[in-house]
Amino acid sequence: xxxxxxxxxxxxxxxxxxxxxxxxxxxxxxxxxxxxxxxxxxxxxxxxxxxxxxxxxxxxxxxxxxxxxxxxxxxxxxxxxxxxxxxxxxxxxxxxxxxxxxxxxxxxxxxxxxxxxxxxxxxxxxxxxxxxxxxxxxxxxxxxxxxxxxxxxxxxxxxxxxxxxxxxxxxxxx
Amino acid sequence: xxxxxxxxxxxxxxxxxxxxxxxxxxxxxxxxxxxxxxxxxxxxxxxxxxxxxxxxxxxxxxxxxxxxxxxxxxxxxxxxxxxxxxxxxxxxxxxxxxxxxxxxxxxxxxxxxxxxxxxxxxxxxxxxxxxxxxxxxxxxxxxxxxxxxxxxxxxxxxxxxxxxxxxxxxxxxxxxxxxxxxxxxxxxxxxxxxxxxxxxxxxxxxxxxxxxxxxxxxxxxxxxxxxxxxxxxxxxxxxxxxxxxxxxxxxxxxxxxxxxxxxxxxxxxxxxxxxxxxxxxxxxxxxxxxxxxxxxxxxxxxxxxxxxxxxxxxxxxxxxxxxxxxxxxxxxxxxxxxxxxxxxxxxxxxxxxxxxxxxxxxxxxxxxxxxxxxxxxxxxxxxxxxxxxxxxxxxxxxxxxxxxxxxxxxxxxxxxxxxxxxxxxxxxxxxxxxxxxxxxxxxxxxxxxxxxxxxxxxxxxxxxxxxxxxxxxxxxxxxxxxxxxxxxxxxxxxxxxxxxxxxxxxxxx
Numbered sequence: 001x002x003x004x005x006x007x008x009x010x011x012x013x014x015x016x017x018x019x020x021x022x023x024x025x026x027x028x029x030x031x032x033x034x035x036x037x038x039x040x041x042x043x044x045x046x047x048x049x050x051x052x053x054x055x056x057x058x059x060x061x062x063x064x065x066x067x068x069x070x071x072x073x074x075x076x077x078x079x080x081x082x083x084x085x086x087x088x089x090x091x092x093x094x095x096x097x098x099x100x101x102x103x104x105x106x107x108x109x110x111x112x113x114x115x116x117x118x119x120x121x122x123x124x125x126x127x128x129x130x131x132x133x134x135x136x137x138x139x140x141x142x143x144x145x146x147x148x149x150x151x152x153x154x155x156x157x158x159x160x161x162x163x164x165x166x167x168x169x170x171x172x173x174x
Numbered sequence: 175x176x177x178x179x180x181x182x183x184x185x186x187x188x189x190x191x192x193x194x195x196x197x198x199x200x201x202x203x204x205x206x207x208x209x210x211x212x213x214x215x216x217x218x219x220x221x222x223x224x225x226x227x228x229x230x231x232x233x234x235x236x237x238x239x240x241x242x243x244x245x246x247x248x249x250x251x252x253x254x255x256x257x258x259x260x261x262x263x264x265x266x267x268x269x270x271x272x273x274x275x276x277x278x279x280x281x282x283x284x285x286x287x288x289x290x291x292x293x294x295x296x297x298x299x300x301x302x303x304x305x306x307x308x309x310x311x312x313x314x315x316x317x318x319x320x321x322x323x324x325x326x327x328x329x330x331x332x333x334x335x336x337x338x339x340x341x342x343x344x345x346x347x348x349x350x351x352x353x354x355x356x357x358x359x360x361x362x363x364x365x366x367x368x369x370x371x372x373x374x375x376x377x378x379x380x381x382x383x384x385x386x387x388x389x390x391x392x393x394x395x396x397x398x399x400x401x402x403x404x405x406x407x408x409x410x411x412x413x414x415x416x417x418x419x420x421x422x423x424x425x426x427x428x429x430x431x432x433x434x435x436x437x438x439x440x441x442x443x444x445x446x447x448x449x450x451x452x453x454x455x456x457x458x459x460x461x462x463x464x465x466x467x468x469x470x471x472x473x474x475x476x477x478x479x480x481x482x483x484x485x486x487x488x489x490x491x492x493x494x495x496x497x498x499x500x501x502x503x504x505x506x507x508x509x510x511x512x513x514x515x516x517x518x519x520x521x522x523x524x525x526x527x528x529x530x531x532x533x534x535x536x537x538x539x540x541x542x543x544x545x546x547x548x549x550x551x552x553x554x555x556x557x558x559x560x561x562x563x564x565x566x567x568x569x570x571x572x573x574x575x576x577x578x579x580x581x582x583x584x585x586x587x588x589x590x591x592x593x594x595x596x597x598x599x600x601x602x603x604x605x606x607x608x609x610x611x612x613x614x615x616x617x618x619x620x621x622x623x624x625x626x627x628x629x630x631x632x633x634x635x636x637x638x639x640x641x642x643x644x645x646x647x648x649x650x651x652x653x654x655x656x657x658x659x660x661x662x663x664x665x666x667x668x669x670x671x672x673x674x675x676x677x678x679x680x681x682x683x
Contacts, residue, residue: 022604029345036352039367043359051630054364057622058355065348071341087603092398099397100596103390103571107588115579119572123565131564145569149576157225159580 022076030069036062114164184531204244215245221577263446270474294483313520318627334655354618391598436484453481
């Protein structure tokens with residue numbers, strides 16, 4: 001529900017309004033639809049010797065996607081149907097990015113350190129920096145959580161998780 | 175009664191100590207999922223799906239379906255105690271549930287909610303027991319055009335029954351189909367929409383999409399609100415439960431009406447959310463105390479909960495009998511069936527009798543176990559909600575990452591999950607429905623196959639969709655659904671429009 005919180009309530013400047021985002025997202029979707037149509041035609045959207053070609057179905061899917069996107073653009077620009085509600089204000093954007101950006105760093109860290117070590121670091125740092133918890137408490141909580149996951153996946157259910165290119169947990173023997 | 179015999183056999187299959195244990199584990203995990211923000215029925219089942227790969231299909235489905243029941247039960251706890259709907263279908267429960275908790279009647283509200291959930295589910299399972307075999311028998315006569323017509327009906331129903339812009343519903347659906355087309359074409363073996371990237375050959379797995387769209391998207395949304403939980407405490411003891419149970423038979427009419435609404439909305443992919451709102455609205459209209467709804471009427475808790483559970487349960491009927499799920503969670507369960515090598519659809523009733531009846535028997539038992547578990551453990555789960563969000567949020571993101579990784583043991587999938595999370599956040603804010611996207615992603619290949627087979631049979635003539643009475647009527651119904659937004663507009667011009675009083679509160683899903 002996007003228009004519950006008006007800018008007056010939250011008291012923070014609105015960064016962007018719904019109608020603007022709506023138009024941009026619909027434009028991107030239109031391009032995706034167009035790409036699907038072009039690619040489907042390349043694959044053969046018509047009738048081949050042995051029946052409908054590989055692009056037959058995607059061609060129509062892309063077509064409907066593009067046309068619907070045009071419909072949304074029309075609605076988002078029209079005076080009557082347009083939604084002037086705040087999409088996001090500065091405070092909200094900050095909160096969202098404070099979760100999203102660390103999550104990206106976390107996924108990058110998984111690559112090198114593996115799921116377990118990266119997860120422990122991520123939970124601990126999240127608690128210290130965003131939750132303002134004391135370091136020791138954060139460390140203990142994160143290690144306990146990750147240890148539970150380790151027992152559950154590696155030991156009980158025998159589903160190995162990614163150990164990372166550096167394999168910091170090699171000494172455990174899993 | 176052939177069905178009763180088969181059902182008894184099903185009970186025999188399910189009633190092993192291991193399966194009963196898994197049932198309890200499933201329910202507890204499910205309630206946990208339902209209570210935690212960011213984890214819901216669909217992505218919870220998706221994350222836990224890989225854990226069940228080593229089990230036998232029957233044990234696996236018992237545990238997974240119990241997670242689903244648990245999640246349905248769990249949604250009510252947060253609605254009543256915290257005024258935060260844990261799931262979209264429990265929004266209507268907050269209208270009367272939270273006022274009751276504020277007046278100190280949290281115990282009654284919870285008991286009423288859980289009991290009516292159980293009743294709704296029970297009625298729906300009864301319906302499944304007796305109609306699923308008939309539907310399956312009927313569906314054995316289906317050919318490719320009939321199946322495509324049913325797929326068409328499923329997707330057109332989203333347009334006809336959904337809330338919000340029909341264009342957005344169509345976009346969400348076609349985007350799902352487009353993503354499903356990525357990878358190897360099942361008929362010709364050509365690579366489609368991969369643009370030369372070998373990593374894309376696998377295509378997009380819907381489990382990754384579900385985890386990202388619902389899990390990460392939800393966390394971003396909750397974070398934006400700067401969520402702080404302030405809940406009422408609940409004490410449920412045997413006396414409160416008993417006192418509440420004594421008052422419940424008074425509301426038998428509401429229960430039956432809500433069950434029927436739920437069953438209908440569950441089979442057609444309207445889903446649990448509109449069912450709960452419709453049933454709340456009807457209860458308000460028919461009740462003697464209608465005017466007091468919204469101030470803490472127990473009937474206002476019974477109606478939406480019964481309907482939501484009846485809908486959630488009956489969504490499994492089309493999944494089992496036709497292989498077409500009625501909700502995103504049913505779609506995830508269907509994905510599980512495919513992974514275990516079971517082909518959902520009419521033949522399942524012939525070839526995998528034990529499995530099907532085991533599942534149906536586990537629906538009865540699972541809901542009973544669920545009722546017992548939630549009635550006894552509410553304070554425990556309510557205390558989980560008091561854990562600060564800055565601990566819960568990173569743990570849930572970690573769980574989502576693990577879930578995404580275990581599907582294919584592929585690192586790239588974790589990135590896709592984050593990407594889907596951003597898409598989910600933006601789509602939710604712009605009122606794009608997510609359910610059609612997920613269903614299209616799951617059913618994309620199958621819908622396309624049946625379409626191509628039908629076209630092949632007719633040499634490209636679309637008239638095959640009207641070639642006999644059966645396929646013709648399903649197709650007509652589908653087109654009617656597709657054009658419903660236009661028809662409704664036309665009707666409004668003729669008649670004065672009827673105001674939908676809960677339109678603003680009802681979430682798009």
